[in-house]
Amino acid sequence: KAPYVDLPERIAGEDSDSLTVADVQWWRFYGDSTLCQIIERTLDNNRDMLAAAARVERLRELYRVSRAERLPSVTGTAYGDYETNDYAGEKSSRDPGFGAKVTLSWELDLWGNLRWAKRKGGAEYLASVEDRRAMRMTLVASVAAAYFNLIALDNELSIVRRTLITRSEGLYQVQLRFEGGLTSEMVYQQAKVELARSAAMIPDLETEITQKENEISLLAGGYPSVVERADSLDAAMPENSGVGLPSTLLQRRPDIREAEESLRAAMADVGIAYADRFPRLRFTVTGGVENDALRGLISSPFSYLSGQLAGPIFSFGAKRAKYRAAMAAYDASRLGYEQKVLTAFREVNDAIVAYRSASRSAELKRNLREASRKYVELTQLQYISGDIRYIDFLDAERSFFDAQVEVNKAVLAKYLALVELYKALGGGWQSEEKEA
Numbered sequence: 001k002a003p004y005v006d007l008p009e010r011i012a013g014e015d016s017d018s019l020t021v022a023d024v025q026w027w028r029f030y031g032d033s034t035l036c037q038i039i040e041r042t043l044d045n046n047r048d049m050l051a052a053a054a055r056v057e058r059l060r061e062l063y064r065v066s067r068a069e070r071l072p073s074v075t076g077t078a079y080g081d082y083e084t085n086d087y088a089g090e091k092s093s094r095d096p097g098f099g100a101k102v103t104l105s106w107e108l109d110l111w112g113n114l115r116w117a118k119r120k121g122g123a124e125y126l127a128s129v130e131d132r133r134a135m136r137m138t139l140v141a142s143v144a145a146a147y148f149n150l151i152a153l154d155n156e157l158s159i160v161r162r163t164l165i166t167r168s169e170g171l172y173q174v175q176l177r178f179e180g181g182l183t184s185e186m187v188y189q190q191a192k193v194e195l196a197r198s199a200a201m202i203p204d205l206e207t208e209i210t211q212k213e214n215e216i217s218l219l220a221g222g223y224p225s226v227v228e229r230a231d232s233l234d235a236a237m238p239e240n241s242g243v244g245l246p247s248t249l250l251q252r253r254p255d256i257r258e259a260e261e262s263l264r265a266a267m268a269d270v271g272i273a274y275a276d277r278f279p280r281l282r283f284t285v286t287g288g289v290e291n292d293a294l295r296g297l298i299s300s301p302f303s304y305l306s307g308q309l310a311g312p313i314f315s316f317g318a319k320r321a322k323y324r325a326a327m328a329a330y331d332a333s334r335l336g337y338e339q340k341v342l343t344a345f346r347e348v349n350d351a352i353v354a355y356r357s358a359s360r361s362a363e364l365k366r367n368l369r370e371a372s373r374k375y376v377e378l379t380q381l382q383y384i385s386g387d388i389r390y391i392d393f394l395d396a397e398r399s400f401f402d403a404q405v406e407v408n409k410a411v412l413a414k415y416l417a418l419v420e421l422y423k424a425l426g427g428g429w430q431s432e433e434k435e436a
Contacts, residue, residue: 026140029422034228035147038220042143043136045221052132059125066121070114072106077288098297101288108283111275120268123261130258137254141423143219145416150212151233152412157205159404164198166397171195174390187390194394198401233411253344253426259337266326266333273326277319279311344424351421358417362410369407372400 027036043049078100086092109115171191178188214224251257287303312319379396382388 024427026422026427029427030140030144032147032230034230035144038147038216038227039140039143041220041222042139046139046219047221049132049135049139052128052135056125056128056132059121059128063118063121063125066114066118070109070118072104074102074104076100076102096292097290098292098294099288099290100297101286101290101302103284103286105282105284108281110281111278112271113275113280116268116271116275120265120272123264123268127258127261127265130254130261133254134258137423137426139219141419143216144419146212146216146219147227147229148233148412148415148419150209150216150227151229151231152408153205153209153212154229155232155408156405157202157209159401159408160198160201160205163397163401163404164195164202167191167195167198170397183390190390190394194397233415253424256337256340256344256426259333259340263330263333263337266330270323270326270330273319273323277312277323279309282308282310284308347424348421351417351424355414355417355421358410358414362407362414365403365407365410369400369403372396372403376400 026039030036030039080098081096083095083097084092085095107114171194174183174188174191177183178185213227216227217224284306285303286306287301289297289301291297291300376393376396376399379388379393383390383393
């Protein structure tokens with residue numbers, strides 16, 4: 001048993017809360033209304049999601065077929081024929097025939113063939129339902145992650161543009177000092193290099209932003225277009241989400257439930273293969289009317305009852321081999337299920353550690369940014385007064401720029417880690433529709 005399973009604590013180590021991350025529906029977990037609208041469009045229009053819904057409907061109908069095969073089948077036939085016989089040495093004759101009959105056929109499920117087939121159909125149907133839910137959960141997480149990446153790119157572009165304005169103003173001041181003979185040409189060229197370096201970052205960021213918008217549009221099942229979004233990551237998702245981890249929490253993960261239903265389907269295959277080694281018994285009851293003329297058809301009833309017992313006598317070991325193959329497939333499915341459970345526990349543990357580390361890192365990098373901001377202000381005053389060289393002021397500016405970018409990346413990593421934690425816990429899939 002993993003040591004973190006029974007810890008009903010908040011992610012950041014705050015007081016416990018009975019409401020956990022996985023209990024919150026995705027439209028409440030992701031508080032940004034714009035993001036929720038994008039997720040809704042994705043769930044409605046994503047082609048993979050629509051294909052998964054079609055698979056669910058297909059297996060639903062196949063399950064109905066497997067249930068119906070356990071019940072008697074009734075077929076009706078109406079027929080008419082006119083046969084001419086002209087045998088050698090005999091007089092030509094005509095033999096008309098008319099009739100109608102109803103046949104009831106029923107296979108006795110002596111060894112469970114049909115019961116196992118029904119169980120298999122039900123398990124496959126439920127597995128498709130869980131697979132669709134897992135896809136919903138994955139799509140929600142993918143859209144949220146892409147959305148947060150897009151906002152982070154916007155923030156980084158804003159940082160670069162603000163830095164570009166600052167360095168343009170600095171270049172102007174250095175140019176005045178250079179033209180006035182107060183500084184060397186090397187300092188002037190250095191200022192131009194820093195300005196050009198900042199400007200060169202803008203096209204790459206704009207390209208990344210467009211590509212991320214296209215990715216979100218594709219997930220939402222639409223053509224490339226501009227994506228509306230929040231102004232900052234802080235406005236996109238609420239803080240202090242509680243997380244509780246009882247040992248049953250991972251049962252809510254649809255991928256584990258899908259693996260469990262697949263295991264049941266594999267077990268049903270074993271039952272079908274085992275029962276197929278024994279004879280099958282089918283009864284048939286047929287009744288109707290038959291005559292050589294339509295006039296006396298109604299007054300000419302007939303009926304008969306038949307029973308058929310059919311089974312393999314010698315199949316060169318094919319039935320036994322099919323049974324052993326089904327057993328091997330069941331073992332493979334069982335091991336796959338066990339591996340899925342172990343992987344799920346690892347993913348939850350990794351996601352918790354990643355979120356806590358990212359939260360701590362974001363806090364420390366904010367402190368670094370504030371310290372870098374004050375350092376820039378002090379070095380700027382000292383440079384103006386002539387106490388330090390321009391290269392020292394540039395170093396301070398570079399440190400402040402890097403600190404701003406690192407804070408943006410750290411906050412993004414924090415939100416992405418929370419998205420992964422929400423996904424690892426199986427959150428947000430339980431209800432197919434929003435609550436009224």
